[in-house]
Amino acid sequence: xxxxxxxxxxxxxxxxxxxxxxxxxxxxxxxxxxxxxxxxxxxxxxxxxxxxxxxxxxxxxxxxxxxxxxxxxxxxxxxxxxxxxxxxxxxxxxxxxxxxxxxxxxxxxxxxxxxxxxxxxxxxxxxxxxxxxxxxxxxxxxxxxxxxxxxxxxxxxxxxxxxxxxxxxxxxxxxxxxxxxxxxxxxxxxxxxxxxxxxxxxxxxxxxxxxxxxxxxxxxxxxxxxxxxxxxxxxxxxxxxxxxxxxxxxxxxxxxxxxxxxxxxxxxxxxxxxxxxxxxxxxxxxxxxxxxxxxxxxxxxxxxxxxxxxxxxxxxxxxxxxxxxxxxxxxxxxxxxxxxxxxxxxxxxxxxxxxxxxxxxxxxxxxxxxxxxxxxx
Amino acid sequence: xxxxxxxxxxxxxxxxxxxxxxxxxxxxxxxxxxxxxxxxxxxxxxxxxxxxxxxxxxxxxxxxxxxxxxxxxxxxxxxxxxxxxxxxxxxxxxxxxxxxxxxxxxxxxxxxxxxxxxxxxxxxxxxxxxxxxxxxxxxxxxxxxxxxxxxxxxxxxxxxxxxxxxxxxxxxxxxxxxxxxxxxxxxxxxxxxxxxxxxxxxxxxxxxxxxxxxxxxxxxxxxxxxxxxxxxxxxxxxxxxxxxxxxxxxxxxxxxxxxxxxxxxxxxxxxxxxxxxxxxxxxxxxxxxxxxxxxxxxxxxxxxxxxxxxxxxxxxxxxxxxxxxxxxxxxxxxxxxxxxxxxxxxxxxxxxxxxxxxxxxxxxxxxxxxxxxxxxx
Numbered sequence: 001x002x003x004x005x006x007x008x009x010x011x012x013x014x015x016x017x018x019x020x021x022x023x024x025x026x027x028x029x030x031x032x033x034x035x036x037x038x039x040x041x042x043x044x045x046x047x048x049x050x051x052x053x054x055x056x057x058x059x060x061x062x063x064x065x066x067x068x069x070x071x072x073x074x075x076x077x078x079x080x081x082x083x084x085x086x087x088x089x090x091x092x093x094x095x096x097x098x099x100x101x102x103x104x105x106x107x108x109x110x111x112x113x114x115x116x117x118x119x120x121x122x123x124x125x126x127x128x129x130x131x132x133x134x135x136x137x138x139x140x141x142x143x144x145x146x147x148x149x150x151x152x153x154x155x156x157x158x159x160x161x162x163x164x165x166x167x168x169x170x171x172x173x174x175x176x177x178x179x180x181x182x183x184x185x186x187x188x189x190x191x192x193x194x195x196x197x198x199x200x201x202x203x204x205x206x207x208x209x210x211x212x213x214x215x216x217x218x219x220x221x222x223x224x225x226x227x228x229x230x231x232x233x234x235x236x237x238x239x240x241x242x243x244x245x246x247x248x249x250x251x252x253x254x255x256x257x258x259x260x261x262x263x264x265x266x267x268x269x270x271x272x273x274x275x276x277x278x279x280x281x282x283x284x285x286x287x288x289x290x291x292x293x294x295x296x297x298x299x300x301x302x303x304x305x306x307x308x309x310x311x312x313x314x315x316x317x318x319x320x321x322x323x324x325x326x327x328x329x330x331x332x333x334x335x336x337x338x339x340x341x342x343x344x345x346x347x348x349x350x351x352x353x354x355x356x357x358x359x360x361x362x363x364x365x366x367x368x369x370x371x372x373x374x375x376x377x
Numbered sequence: 378x379x380x381x382x383x384x385x386x387x388x389x390x391x392x393x394x395x396x397x398x399x400x401x402x403x404x405x406x407x408x409x410x411x412x413x414x415x416x417x418x419x420x421x422x423x424x425x426x427x428x429x430x431x432x433x434x435x436x437x438x439x440x441x442x443x444x445x446x447x448x449x450x451x452x453x454x455x456x457x458x459x460x461x462x463x464x465x466x467x468x469x470x471x472x473x474x475x476x477x478x479x480x481x482x483x484x485x486x487x488x489x490x491x492x493x494x495x496x497x498x499x500x501x502x503x504x505x506x507x508x509x510x511x512x513x514x515x516x517x518x519x520x521x522x523x524x525x526x527x528x529x530x531x532x533x534x535x536x537x538x539x540x541x542x543x544x545x546x547x548x549x550x551x552x553x554x555x556x557x558x559x560x561x562x563x564x565x566x567x568x569x570x571x572x573x574x575x576x577x578x579x580x581x582x583x584x585x586x587x588x589x590x591x592x593x594x595x596x597x598x599x600x601x602x603x604x605x606x607x608x609x610x611x612x613x614x615x616x617x618x619x620x621x622x623x624x625x626x627x628x629x630x631x632x633x634x635x636x637x638x639x640x641x642x643x644x645x646x647x648x649x650x651x652x653x654x655x656x657x658x659x660x661x662x663x664x665x666x667x668x669x670x671x672x673x674x675x676x677x678x679x680x681x682x683x684x685x686x687x688x689x690x691x692x693x694x695x696x697x698x699x700x701x702x703x704x705x706x707x708x709x710x711x712x713x714x715x716x717x718x719x720x721x722x723x724x725x726x727x728x729x730x731x732x733x734x735x736x737x738x739x740x741x742x743x744x745x746x747x748x749x750x751x752x753x754x
Contacts (some may be wrong), residue, residue, distance in 0.1 A: 007399035007617055017395035018618065022384035022571045024695045055573050057432050057613035060596035083537050095593045188614060194399045195615030196432050216472045219437035236434035237565060239616070240384055241395065252711030318401045365497060 002322040003347045004222035005137050005166055005294040006058075006188040008337035010245070011252065016190060025238050033243050035232040040250035041199060044258070045168065045183065047175040049200045049359040050207040052225040053246075055239045055350065058165040061198025063091050064220040065161050065184040066131060069206050071214040072096040074128040077118055079103075079110045081144065083323045084163060092131065095215050100127075106326065107139050107296070107356035111288035116154075125157035128209075132160065135167035138323045140285040140296035140332060146304075149178055159206055165189055166293040169253070169263040170336050173264055181206040187242065190265075190293070192334075192338040196242050202226075211212030237246040263377070267346045268335035271373040275366035277349045278354060284330060293336035296322075302360050304331050310357060315350040341374045380724045381433075381697040382514050382671040383545055384572055385714035387622070388629065391542040395622040398435055402615050410611040410620055417627035418576060421635070422545065424552040425478035428578045430623075432616045435542040435563030438575025440537050441597040443508060446583050448591040449473040454535075456480075456487045456494055456520065460700045461514035461540060469508065472592050472689040476710045477504075483634040483703065484488040486666040487520045493528040495634050502534035505586075509537065512544035514647060517662040517673035517709060519544065526555050535611070542566055543670040545576075546630070547642040547713050558583040559704040564619065567642075567670070569715040573619050579603075581742040584665050620744065640754070642669035645721045647714035652725045652743035656732060661707060673699075681708050689732060717741040718751045 002009050041051035076097050078089045081104040092099045102114045130152045134145050152160040159181040160255045169190020177272035181203045188195035272295040284296035322330030352366045378384050418428035453474050456468045458481040469476045479491045507529045511522050529537040536558040546567020560578045565572035566632045601612035649672040662674035699707030729743040
């Protein structure tokens with residue numbers, strides 16, 4: 001049982017669809033699948049623009065989201081308050097961008113005012129992009145994308161480029177309504193699919209910037225994907241069997257509906273957090289900025305790796321550990337994608353049993369706290 | 378029934394393995410799969426070095442094979458005698474390399490002497506790499522890699538970078554014995570897998586060049602994959618379910634053995650070519666340089682698209698068409714990966730029936746010619 005922030009659980013119907021024999025990717029039959037999945041991805045991304053599908057991990061996809069719209073020496077702001085923010089800094093530097101980091105400690109949300117200040121000071125409009133991780137998977141912090149985006153819009157020139165790898169499909173991101181320029185995500189997150197595909201969409205303003213952008217690219221050249229998408233095709237051989245799965249997964253999501261999907265993730269987030277508090281385990285991200293996809297826990301008085309080990313060995317439930325300097329100090333419970341109330345309750349009850357086995361004295365019942373929240377819908 | 382040069386047929390055991398629930402890619406269980414598949418890929422690539430697995434198409438993989446070992450302005454020779462050779466020229470130019478094209482007409486093999494001449498003239502050793510497409514999928518020509526490689530070795534400085542996308546696993550390429558520097562391939566070809574993964578391996582000499590190479594890269598940075606492979610891991614989230622399939626496919630290949638695999642592809646190539654000749658259909662590539670993966674046919678007196686359409690509609694057999702300026706003038710029959718004698722005979726008999734239906738007068742029997750060749754083993 002996967003309660004990690006990716007790979008996430010995959011429905012059996014999706015798995016079985018993937019077990020079908022591949023078909024030619026230049027056939028009319030496959031073109032229809034491309035057209036239909038693109039249409040459903042547009043619905044999920046709340047955009048009129050193509051959502052381009054790449055055979056790549058989330059990192060490859062966010063790299064594409066960055067490099068297609070910029071040129072060497074361009075000034076960019078990168079928000080960094082976790083492992084993935086730090087990674088986008090590395091990518092921006094690897095391509096010779098002039099990177100200005102706006103940071104916060106791990107576990108602390110980015111301060112939109114810090115970004116506002118930099119944008120307002122840039123009176124000659126040299127800042128070409130603001131790169132933001134929405135849901136920081138390494139910490140469980142949800143940055144305030146809506147407010148940051150307003151500041152970027154006020155600047156006028158800069159694009160906003162968003163890593164929505166663990167937020168798209170779990171949190172309401174009205175891409176066109178907010179005017180988000182470039183937004184990327186990955187299949188093994190909110191999409192109920194195994195890893196292997198990434199998704200990215202771009203605004204008209206971003207495509208205008210693409211025309212002038214000169215960073216070198218070929219496989220990650222989104223212009224090629226866009227041109228192919230116009231003809232319900234792909235520029236390079238697509239991962240055909242993952243597309244079979246995607247077709248089914250998106251149909252399921254469409255049937256559930258955006259509102260219900262987002263409400264489910266909010267409910268699971270709040271149930272998980274209520275349970276952790278009842279169990280006396282310290283939460284890493286503040287309530288005001290907690291990711292709907294993942295709950296990070298930094299228990300002071302219990303051994304994190306022992307929790308993960310008992311959860312895995314006795315209950316076959318995988319929890320993620322901390323990353324980098326939080327290794328051994330944090331566990332992360334994913335509740336993203338194909339996760340039901342039962343799954344959350346099951347994970348919490350196993351965690352409660354684990355703590356009991358370890359002799360940890362919990363102030364209250366995790367199951368009670370979680371079920372109270374779940375019951376409210 | 379897929380008789381195209383990728384996606385190729387996939388065994389049911391492989392498909393069903395892919396339908397298993399994903400597991401955490403940082404788990405011990407998945408590390409074992411990485412270790413085992415890497416070991417079996419080394420066997421298949423006939424190398425002691427890691428074979429790195431990327432979530433990318435063949436193009437993304439060959440891009441990685443090129444950009445990791447070079448710097449902007451480096452002089453490179455690119456062999457170009459088909460669509461893929463032309464693509465590597467585009468990639469080399471996109472990254473600002475100083476590209477010298479050694480070309481031949483589509484359907485004509487590269488002349489190793491042309492490359493030898495350029496390398497011998499380069500007395501101050503400015504040529505940093507020779508980039509060669511081994512089996513040119515667009516034409517069915519197999520370039521003489523062994524001879525070209527000898528000329529590169531005589532030069533001493535240049536690396537040889539090989540697109541072995543449709544030759545690895547169908548033709549004997551003793552990577553270490555020949556001293557090939559960088560060699561890339563793709564899952565949906567000789568590996569009996571769906572598309573979505575690419576494979577690349579590099580020599581010690583190439584890794585030394587990597588240290589000095591400055592082309593920008595992050596997701597395609599092979600150094601990151603190598604470092605992770607040392608610890609049976611991957612730098613970015615791998616396509617977990619495709620790995621499940623790969624584990625099974627490589628076990629099957631190992632059981633069959635390299636010699637038998639190569640003999641089977643040679644047999645199918647020769648059977649297909651004998652049949653085309655008996656049916657009075659003109660072959661595009663010469664016998665001396667025919668790909669073991671794909672047979673390209675350019676019939677003078679029959680409508681190619683009608684052949685493909687009848688084959689598809691009446692017999693449910695997919696043949697590939699021609700690419701670029703050979704659209705409508707060529708069909709291509711793949712016999713690569715999980716293909717049996719029965720499959721080849723079946724495709725030939727359907728082609729024979731199709732030609733009969735079209736009123737084409739064949740000088741002889743395709744089935745007779747193919748079965749005579751198949752019988753010889």
